[in-house]
Each structure stands twice: as C-alpha cells, then as structure tokens.
Amino acid sequence: MLKKWMNQFIFSCKDVSFQVCNQGSQGLLTRFRLFLHRLICGPCRDYMTQIEQMDSSVKLLIGERQDQFERSKLDELTKRIINKHGK
Amino acid sequence: MSKDNFSSSEFIERLKKKEMQAVSLLVEKYNVVLFRGAMAQLKEPVASEEVVAETWEAFFAAIERFEAKSHIRTFLFGILYNKIRERRRHSARFVDLENPDPLIDMQFANDGHWANQPMDPERFVGASQDLEAVENCLEALAEKQKQAFYLQEVEGESREEICKILEVTSTNLGVLIYRAKNQLRLCLEAKAVSL
Numbered sequence: 417m418l419k420k421w422m423n424q425f426i427f428s429c430k431d432v433s434f435q436v437c438n439q440g441s442q443g444l445l446t447r448f449r450l451f452l453h454r455l456i457c458g459p460c461r462d463y464m465t466q467i468e469q470m471d472s473s474v475k476l477l478i479g480e481r482q483d484q485f486e487r488s489k490l491d492e493l494t495k496r497i498i499n500k501h502g503k
Numbered sequence: 504m505s506k507d508n509f510s511s512s513e514f515i516e517r518l519k520k521k522e523m524q525a526v527s528l529l530v531e532k533y534n535v536v537l538f539r540g541a542m543a544q545l546k547e548p549v550a551s552e553e554v555v556a557e558t559w560e561a562f563f564a565a566i567e568r569f570e571a572k573s574h575i576r577t578f579l580f581g582i583l584y585n586k587i588r589e590r591r592r593h594s595a596r597f598v599d600l601e602n603p604d605p606l607i608d609m610q611f612a613n614d615g616h617w618a619n620q621p622m623d624p625e626r627f628v629g630a631s632q633d634l635e636a637v638e639n640c641l642e643a644l645a646e647k648q649k650q651a652f653y654l655q656e657v658e659g660e661s662r663e664e665i666c667k668i669l670e671v672t673s674t675n676l677g678v679l680i681y682r683a684k685n686q687l688r689l690c691l692e693a694k695a696v697s698l
Contacts, residue, residue: 428615433607437684438677440662459617465624466688469631471656474641474687477634478543478657485538485548493552494534501563502526 427453432460436467509575518566530559533576536658537583543653544587544646546638554590558583573667580660580668584650591646607685622692630695640690648683651676 427435432453435442442450453460508514509529517525537558541551561582569578612618621627630636641649650669654660660668666676 428611429617430611430615433610433685434677434681437681459620462624463621463688466621466627466631466692467684469624469628470637470684470687470691473631473634473637474652475657477637477641478539478653480634481542481546482539485542485551489548489552490535490538493538493555494530497534497556497559498523498527498530501521501530501559502523503521 429453429457429460429463432457433463436460436464510571512571515566515569515571515575519569521563529575533579534559536576537579540580540583540653540658541587543657544584544649545590546642550590554583554586557586561586574664577664577667580654581670584668588646604682604685606689607682610685610689621688622695627692627695630691633694636691636694637687640687640694643690644683644686647671648679648686651679652683652687655680 427449432450435446435450454464509532514525518529534555537555538551541554542548545551545554558579562579565582569575573581610617610619644652647669651665651671654665654668655662662673662676666673669676669679671679
C-alpha cells in the first residue's frame with residue numbers, strides 16, 4: 417500500500433535512480449520528493465550510497481592517472497606550446 | 504586571473520594577436536586541465552600529451568573566428584573531445600540515446616520498483632575501492648557516457664557547459680549520466696560478487 421502510494425505521489429524507485437544520478441539539476445519539489453523517498457526506501461538508500469562511493473573512487477582513479485605523468489614533462493609541454501603560439 | 508576574465512573581449516583580442524602574456528596565462532591555466540581530461544579518456548600519457556598539443560594547435564588556428572558565445576574553457580574542451588573522437592573514430596561505439604537500455608530496465612519491475620535490489624553498500628565498497636576494477640569498468644563505458652560523467656563529476660562543469668561541449672540536449676545529458684553511472688555500478692557489483 418505504502419509502495420503504491422509512493423509510486424503515485426512521490427517517485428518510483430526507477431525515477432529515484434535517475435534523479436540520484438542527476439542531482440544538482442532538480443527543482444525544490446523534486447529534491448523534497450527524493451528526500452522523502454530516501455527516508456522510506458531501503459534499497460534506494462543503498463543505491464544512493466553506492467553511487468556516492470563510486471563517484472569518489474573515480475575521482476581518486478583519475479587523480480592517480482595524472483600522477484603517472486611526471487609534472488616536469490607537463491611543464492615542458494606547457495612551455496613548448498607557449499613558445500610556439502605566443503609572440 | 505579568474506575563469507570569467509578569460510572570456511572577456513579584451514583578453515580574446517589579446518589572444519587573437521598571439522600576445523605572449525595572454526597566451527602564457529591561458530596555456531598555464533588550462534594545459535593541466537586539458538591533460539587531465541585527455542588522461543581520463545585515453546589513459547595513456549603519451550597519447551594524451553599528443554591530443555593536448557593538437558588541441559592547442561586547433562585552438563590557435565581557430566581563435567580568429569572565436570566569437571566568445573561560449574566560455575573559452577567550453578571551446579577548449581569541445582576541441583579536445585573532437586580530437587579524441589578523431590583518434591578513436593574506428594573504435595568508437597555508437598551511443599543510442601533514444602532506445603531504452605535493457606541493462607538498466609532489468610533492474611526494475613514494471614511498476615518501477617526494484618526487481619534486483621542494489622547490493623549492500625558495505626559489500627560494494629570493496630569493489631569500488633579496487634582502482635583496477637574501477638578502471639576496467641570505466642573503460643567499458645561508451646565514449647560519450649565517459650565524457651559526460653567526467654565533466655560532471657570530476658571537472659564539476661555546469662550542465663549547460665557540458666551540453667555545449669558534447670553537443671547534446673539537457674535531457675540527453677541526463678540519460679548519458681544515468682547510463683554511465685548505472686553501467687559502472689552494475690559492473691562494480693559484478694566485481695564485488697567475485698571478490
């Protein structure tokens with residue numbers, strides 16, 4: 417009964433999963449509906465936590481990739497481009 | 504110099520004249536940003552360096568025609584991603600935005616509730632902290648999904664700017680991000696099961 421009501425008046429879990437991935441682009445009402453759903457739906461809470469964990473891992477990975485390339489080489493590239501294109 | 508000043512008409516004029524100080528300011532500010540963006544897509548430092556150099560070549564060749572309708576950073580990322588696309592033209596995967604994604608749909612029943620409930624985050628965290636697993640899953644994403652995800656989550660670009668860079672509508676961007684995150688999540692769940 418509660419699930420049916422949630423689907424009609426708040427969100428379905430599928431809607432929640434879409435909104436969670438696109439946070440920052442919603443209006444106040446959508447954010448409030450999302451908040452309500454988060455309070456009462458356990459699997460949606462798990463889903464949101466997973467998405468947050470994943471986002472921070474990707475940021476860490478990309479930071480590590482950049483570290484593979486020596487800073488001095490990047491400075492060299494910067495100088496080369498400036499000297500080539502600047503007068 | 505703030506991000507906004509790079510798009511001032513005075514600064515653009517100085518760039519069109521290839522004034523050394525203006526060129527230095529711009530390249531010093533954005534070379535690292537572009538390199539990081541290239542590394543996120545290509546993984547290889549040498550290939551990334553080449554693509555960044557090509558991006559600057561194209562930028563300075565096109566600066567005469569730049570009308571400052573978009574931010575200079577948007578313009579640079581647009582060129583960068585075109586260069587990456589050119590490089591990958593033969594291996595690029597088609598991203599179908601119109602049709603539903605069966606992988607995502609399988610997660611939900613017809614009434615919109617979970618058919619397959621997400622894994623307990625405590626189990627999931629093991630796979631998400633294994634950077635090799637994250638890397639493999641990230642590589643499996645279609646190019647545009649990866650770019651949208653990177654620009655939003657790592658670079659923190661506004662949705663408006665991302666739409667301009669990737670040449671997609673706001674709705675399509677939502678779908679790209681949604682699919683990227685779900686494919687990554689499902690891939691990492693599968694890795695967590697095998698841990």
